[in-house]
Amino acid sequence: MTDRQSRDGVEDIERITLGHYEANAESFWQGTRDHDVSQNIEALLQALPQRSGLDILDLGCGPGRDLHYFKQLGHKPVGLDGSQTFCDMARAHSGCKVLNQNFAQLDLGEACFDGIFANASLFHVPSELLPSVLKACHHALREGGVLFSSNPRGSDEGWSGERYGHYMEFDVCQRFWHDAGFDVLHHYYRPEGVPRQQQPWLAMVSVKRT
Numbered sequence: 173m174t175d176r177q178s179r180d181g182v183e184d185i186e187r188i189t190l191g192h193y194e195a196n197a198e199s200f201w202q203g204t205r206d207h208d209v210s211q212n213i214e215a216l217l218q219a220l221p222q223r224s225g226l227d228i229l230d231l232g233c234g235p236g237r238d239l240h241y242f243k244q245l246g247h248k249p250v251g252l253d254g255s256q257t258f259c260d261m262a263r264a265h266s267g268c269k270v271l272n273q274n275f276a277q278l279d280l281g282e283a284c285f286d287g288i289f290a291n292a293s294l295f296h297v298p299s300e301l302l303p304s305v306l307k308a309c310h311h312a313l314r315e316g317g318v319l320f321s322s323n324p325r326g327s328d329e330g331w332s333g334e335r336y337g338h339y340m341e342f343d344v345c346q347r348f349w350h351d352a353g354f355d356v357l358h359h360y361y362r363p364e365g366v367p368r369q370q371q372p373w374l375a376m377v378s379v380k381r382t
Contacts, residue, residue, distance in 0.1 A: 190255050209238065226247045240268075250269045251266070282312065292322055295337050298338055303348065306352030325374040346376075
């Protein structure tokens, strides 16, 4: 595959996947606005300095549910999403700054965040693009910064309807994260309290390696 073919493939993946979310923005919001992700938010915050006013990037923020929560806790969250409709919804719901950026064209800055919250977003990143996305996250975190990620686990990559997914188990994720400069502090499976085969979500708390 040439670089141009690879780039065009990633662009198609993002265009089609984001198009799905654009077309279903309101139903997505209604279906997820009451989801309890407090375990994930707590996992990120417990790994960060115990103070208010933390700079947190919600990577793939959707309509802004978690942005609003971080702000209520006294932090300074910034959202990012590739869907313009989600960005508009997130700004209206949270009152926070929200960046409209695709994963293939991230411009996050350098050492400007204490933590990054990537809840149910990185699994949409194709394997060929994932190293550069993780490197951008590493670059954007301050010394000792923490990346939280939660994604459906598995061993497949491809389309499910109009959404692209890259599903990994812990050992594969760990290799990608390590190569990008992160050390995994701990990981867990969701939802809590059920057998592993009924836990489709893998969550990881990782620290920037310096």
